[in-house]
Structures are given as C-alpha cells and as structure tokens.
Amino acid sequence: MLIFNNLDKHTNIMQNREEKELINAVMKIAHYLVFITSLVVCAMLIIITVLVAGVSSNTWSYRKVPSVPSKSSIIIKPSNPVATEVWRSPAPGTIPAGKAGDQIRYGGELIAHTANYFGPKGTIAQISNGMNCQNCHLDGGSRLFGNNFGGFIASYPKMSNRSGRVEPAAERIVECFNRSLGGKSPDTDRNEVRAMLAYMKWMGGGVKKGQKLYGSGTEKLPYLNVPANAVKGKIVFLLKCKSCHGDKGEGRLAIDQRSYLYPPLWGEHSYNDGAGMFRVINLAGFVKNNMPYGATYKSPQLTDQEAWDVAAFINSQPRMHRNQHSDWPDIKRKPIDLPFGPYADPFSEKQHKLGPFKPIEAFYKSLTYKNKNL
Template sequence: MKQDEKLFKEARITLTILKLLLLLLVGLFPISKFYIFISENWPEKIENLENIPPYEPIKKLASAPSSKRMHRADNEELIKYGEELIRNTAYYIGFKGTEKQITNGLNCQNCHLDGGQKPWGNNYLSVAANYPQIRKRSGKETDVYGRINGCLQRSLNGLPMDSTEKEMKAMAAYILWLGQDVTKGKKAAGSKVYPIEFLDRAADPIAGKSIYESKCTSCHQSNGKGFLAADGRSFVYPPLWGSLSYNDGAGLYRLSKFAGYVKMNMPFGVSHENPQLTDEEAWDLAAYVDSMPRPEKDKTNDWPNLADKPIDHPFGPFADPFSENQHKYGPFKPIKYWYENQKTIQ
C-alpha cells in the first residue's frame, strides 16, 4: 500500500512539471515569433539620422522671491511701497497722481508684467546683479536709479526723480529685492524680453494691422488709446500709441523688443508656456504698432558710439550703409551679417 502511494505521489509531481513546461512553451512561442519577425525586418542601418531633431529639455526659468520673504528685510515697508508703485505707478505719480504728476498715466507693470516678476515679461530679476553698469545707449555708468529714470522719461514719457525722493527709493528697493538671488554679473533665465529671431523678410505693418484688429482691439481699442480706469488716474489697458503712450526713445519702439514681448505675453493672459502668436505675427504686429504716431524723445545724446547702436534702432546716423527704413522694419539679417563681416575683417 505504501509503495502505491509513493508511485502515485511521484506521478503527480511529474504531471505538474509537465504542465509547467507546457505553459512555458505556450508563453515562449509568440515571443520567439516576435523575435524572428523583428530580426528579419530590422534595418541594417538607420537612414537620415541627421534629420532627427535633438532633444531639447525645457529650460527652467528663474522666479521672483516669495513675498513671504519680504518681512525678513529691514526695509520691508519701503519694499512694499516700491511694489505698489510699480504695479500702480499712475495712481501715485501719473497725470493725476496723488504724490506727483510727472508721467503719462502708464504703470511700470504695463511693460514689466506682474510687478516686474513674470518670466519673459520684461522682469527685473537681473537688475540687481548687473547694475551699476556702463550703458551703451548713454555711454555712461548708470545705477538702478538712472535705470528707473530712463523708464520714466521714455516708456512713461515723463520727468525724472531724484535718488533722495521717497518714491524713487521705494522703487529701487523693490527692484533690488527682486534680484537678491541672482549672482553678481549673471542674468536670470527668462529675464527681460524674449530674444525673438530675425525674419528673412521685412516686418509688414499692413499685415500687422490685420493681426491687431483681430487680437488686440478688445483691450487697446481700434484707435490704440486703451481703456481709462473709472477713477481717471490710470489705464485698465494702456494706450499703444498717441500722446499718452510710450515715446520713440523707449525700448518697445525697437521692433525686436516689441515682437519678443508680445510673442510671450499677448494677447493678455498668455505666457511663454502657451504663446499664441507666431514669430511672423509678432514681428508684423510690432511693425504696425510702432508705425503709429507717438511722442518724440530728444535722442541727440543716445548711442555716442554709432557701432553700438542696435540693429533695429531706427534713427540715424549709422556706422553701416543701410537705411533708416531697413533699420526700423528690416530685413535685419543683412545688417547683422554686415557687422559680423566687419568684425572678421578687423
């Protein structure tokens, strides 16, 4: 009896092993067929490898310090007032300002979005690390106060303030606080304006007008005058041309600056993560807006070294043979190549 039980047990073990082997074979069969198929169809070499675009990781852009850190600063109240001035400049120093009446009614954050904090929104994050500096536009050393006055006199078409005035001290304190995490001499990723590439053609104001009419009039109106706030002190949406807009000495009067700015920020609400304008649309829109009338700035002393003038600075004289019209609307690549060739010759 015990012998029979032993034989029966061995038979069960053998049967179990056979079942496992059968299952293994059934599972391996399709895998082996797949391997044979891949082996037979695998190319000997990969064609057009050079046409495969390289992987480009999304670069992390710098961000402003958390507002929670502001209370650690010894001059906390001054910094807070500075932020308020940047966000609501016109209320305090606009044409109906409560403290002064020295600007056109625009707010600093109309050009420096989100209080000068937005990535590719012409933010202030690199200012503290790079000022004072010798600016090519003036040919002189400029500190943060001088930088602010440049905006007041050009973008806000107004009057400068003295470095001892409370409003100037506050604005400078806030701008310097924003850049506290940037290493001296370095530039924060995503600061200033997005460096949009030059087109192969000239920017087209006529095409830009169509873009403006379809994407911009709901905020800035068809006449470019924007919408004045109910208090009559500032604008809900700023004027893009006319007597209350930025003058022709402002940075945004250069097409590359305007195009890079709107590419990453307009229509209002978009960001570098979801741009809506193509490069061509951004350039053409810039050409249209900057072809419209606006206040004139005395630029006599700008760019003392002619070779330092930006390619898209539209006022002569120039160190190159190209016309004012081409310096304003392009095409800019021939001008760029001309200067590069001059450096090679030298």
Template sequence: MLAFILVFLLITDLPRLINRKNPVEEIQRDSVVYQKPLWQAMSMDALVHEKDPELIKYGKELIANTSLYLGPKGKVRSISNGMNCQNCHLDAGTRPWGNNYGAVLSTYPKFRGRSGTIENIQKRINDCFERSLNGKGLDSNSREMLAMKSYIEFVGQFVPKDSIPAGSGIWKLKNLKRAADPIKGQVAYEQKCVTCHGQNGEGVMNADGTAYTYPPLWGVHSYNVGAGLYRLSRFAGYIKANMPYGATYDKPQLTDEESWDIAAYVNSRPRPHKDLSKDWPKRSAKPADHPFGPYDDGFSEQQHKFGPFKPIEDFKKAKNKK
C-alpha cells in the same frame, strides 16, 4: 538658530532655491532655445527678514500702480503719462520673459551703449519715466525712487553677480527673412488686440480716470520714440511671449511673423517725440533695429526700423572681426 534657518528657507521658497542647483535643462520651442529652471522673484513673504519691508511694499505698489501716485492725477506728484510701470514690466516685474527685473540687481551698475556711460539702477528707473512713461525723472533721493529701487533689488536677490538668469528680460525672437510688415500687422492687430487696446490704440482708462487698465499703444498718452519697446526686436519678443491677454512664453497665441508684424504696425503709428541726439554716442554700437540714424553701415533708416535685420547684423559682425 536651526529652527530660524528652516523657517527662513520655507518662507523664501525652498523649492526655487533647490532648483537653482539642479542642472539647467535646455528646451527648444519654435525658433528659440530656452532654459529651465526659470528665474523666480523672491516671495513677498520673505519681507519679514528685510530691514525696511514697508519701503519695499511701497516700491511694488508704485510699480503696479504708478499712475495713481505719479500720473496726471497722481497723489504724490504729476510726472508721467497715465501708464503704469507694470504695463511694460508685467506682474510688477516678475513674469518670466515679461520684461522682468530678474537681472537688474545682478548686472547694475553697468555700461550701457545707449548713454555711453556707467548707469546705476536709479538712472535705469528714470529712463523708464522719461521714455516709456513719457514724463520726468524722480529725484534720486526721493522716497519713491528709494522704494522702487529697494523692490527691484529685493525681487532679484540670490541671482549671482554678473549673471543673467533664464527667463529674465524679454523673449528673443529669430529674425524674419523679410521686413516686418505694418499692413499685415494691422490686420493681425484688429483680430487679436483691439478688444483691450482699442481700434485707435487708445487703451482703456479705469473708471476714475487715474490710470489705464489696458495701456495705450500709440498716441499722446503712450510711450515715446525713445522707449525700449520702440525697438522692433524688443517689442516683437515681448508680444510673442505675453500677448494677447492670457498668452505666456510656453502657451503663445501668435506666430513669430504675427508678432513681428503687429510690432511694426504699432510702432509705425504716431507717438510722442523725444530728443535722442545724445543716444548712442558711439555710432557703430547702435543695434541693428535702432530706428534713427545716422548709421555707419550703409543701410537705410527704413531697414533699421523694420528689417530685415540679419544683413545689418552680419555686416556689423564682419566689420568687428577686421
């Protein structure tokens, strides 16, 4: 029995488990304080201990190569726009501050203000299909849904319930004192982003036309206006920690201002519409950067889309104290 336990610990990355017990180190970089050690996904080597390892492998494959199975030319069905989940959730949802799945298992089911309901992981997955992939949701009992859910739960093992580990989700940038500027963003985009995403944001399709090697950032095949990255703060933080290709949270290639401005430029371009009339049923709960009214704070839709956001946030804080 002791030998089995030792083998299990080695397979599942003993250094990471040890680091979880070490004091958390806070590190200042630019405008952000972050913590170490960062969350690390469960190693796929640990699948030998899972009840259905093939289902988890299939889940990872679906996230990495969504379009091959569920895109316009999908092997299983055609329900999405040709992008892969991995285009937004980098390294199949395991990269630090790459919109990863580190806090999914630990925090779901949970109440989400956008829907005004308690949501489970299946609902969260289908939100991505309907918004970021501009498609249709999966049947909650389908093998594909069960596989993706199993993989997300697998990589988030050992994160304590109701906790959010360092490095999970998306990098949070400090607000600009000005509005993000799409014109400045276009200049930066043309200098830093065109090689992969194209002059017209069209992305690069693979040779057999089944998926995008580099995803489209606007246009009919991109994410729609209901996607999480259509919120400027989310997209700017994502860009800062991951873009252009080769950038990481600790070796960024863009300034904070460039990240905000590129996000503003990309999100100002045409993209698919989605009916959001049922989003944010409690109007006062809308985030400062939710780009569609009506609002209850007196600020314009333009400011909610591009900022500056601090005056809106300050107003909300003051109102909540009353």
C-alpha cells in the same frame, strides 16, 4: 376557475418581471451615479495636486535647467535660449519684517500703480503719461519673458551704450520715466525711487552680477528673411488686440480714471520713440510671449510672424517724439533695430526699423566692434 387561476398566475409573473426590470434600472442608475462621482473626485484631486505643486514651485528664486532637456521642456521653451538658469520670483512671505519690508512693499505698489502717484492725477507729482511701470514689466516685474526684474539690480552699475557712461540703477529708473512713461525725471533721492530699488533688489535676491537667467528681459525672436509687415500687422491688431487696447490703440482707463487698465499703444499717453519698446525686436519678443491677454511663453497665441508684424504696425503709429541727439555717442554701438541714423553701416532707417536684420547683423559681426542689442 382554471382560467382565472391562470390569469392570476400570468398577472403575478408579469408583476414580478416588471419589479425585476425596475430594480435592474435602479441599479444601473446607481452604478452610473457612483461612476460619475468617482470621476468628479479624481478630477478634484488632480486639480488640488496641480495647485499645490504650483505654489510649492514659487518658493524658489531660480532653479537649474537640465543640461539635456526633455522633449516636453523643449516644446514650451521659446527659441534659442542662451541662459543656464530659470529665474523664479520670490514668494511674498520672504519679504522681511519691519521698515525694510515696508519699503519693499511700497516699491511694489509704486511699480504696480505708478500713475496713482506720478500720473496726470498723481498724488505725489504729475510727471508721467498715466501708464504704470508694470504695463511693460508685467505682474510687477515677476513674469518670465515679461521684462522682469530678476537680473536688474545685479547688472548695475553698468556701462550704457545709449548714454556713453556708467550708470547706477537709479538712473535707469529716471530713463524709464523720461521714455516709457513719456514724462519728467523723478528726484532720485526721493523715498519713492529708493523704495522701487528696494523692491527690485528683493525681486533679484541671490542673483549675481553677470549671471545669465532664462526668462529675463524679452525673448529675441528668430529674425525674418523679409521686413516685418505693418499692413498684415494691422489685421493681427484688429483681430487680437483692439478688444483691450481700443480701435485706435488708445487703451482703456480704469474706473477711477487715474491709470490704465489696458495701456495705450500709441499716441500722447503711450511710450515715446526713445523707449526700448519702440524697437521692433524688443516689442515683437514681448508680444509673442505675453499677448493677447492670457498668452504666456508656454502657451503663446501668436506665431513669430504675427508677433513681428503686429509690432511693426504698433511702432508705425504716431507717438510722442523724444530728442535723442545725445544718445548713442558711439554710433557703432547702436542697436540694429534703432530707426534713427546716422549709422556706421550702409543700411537705411527703414531697414533698421523693420528689417530684415540678418544683413545688418552680419555687417557688424564683420567689424572689430561688436554691436550689442541692448
């Protein structure tokens, strides 16, 4: 009997020990679940805070840049900023009611989906190559360093060194149709051109003539000491660009086949050689801060060298030619990266196209005439 009693006691002790171990295991699991839940809640709160802050920041048209920027702001800024204010696109809620607002919204639609109205299958006229204005003026002209419209209206009318005369803003739209959209001139009296101008005016609301805005246009990258290399640029293109723009730079049409989801980079449906993007300085800065897809000026995916090289490759491919015999009547005012002579300097067309640009710039700085890279 004593033996059985001892066995019973031993059994009870073992059962109690197992129960305690089970309870401890359950408690550990419960603590672990509470810890994980706390992490998830904290992460969600952080995400919500960031999103709310981002939405709030978009309500300002522009803000002052600190005179002594912090290290973090220096890191995210492209090189050599010259402006004193950062432009921010206006919030959609600031579009006025009534006919004025309808015209602004229509202008934005025309910028975003130009080909639907003026492309080869356009519903209004068939006078362009099928690209949209926002293929070059990203996000409807609202993106920093994406050819935005922040200072566009405020700068007109202005003297154009390319035409040699003072031009109104409507004339600039005509030039884009002729060059970037590789097409014919729209009637500047049409409601569509007026709507585009209304949209651009709304985008640049509050900006004054002559005001320098950080993030307008495209960034001017530091010049290389050697020519941009189109051979190396092809490698960059194949690795970073062809998935969207195609092996042959042909782009990718949208499902409706009326416009491009990703625009062609050369060929008959791309910008012609009279467009601003055909100048490698402009294209390199545009590419650096916006390409490949997902890149921004805060988070670029290419080095300066890669941006220069891929721009050289793209602009070395065949595209439509525009007669430019009447452009730049004062040849001293030609941009240093315009690849068509004659020039007021001793440098070749090849160097004007691919660089190095420092010697050309130094030459013009030594003259009374100041060359402007417009």
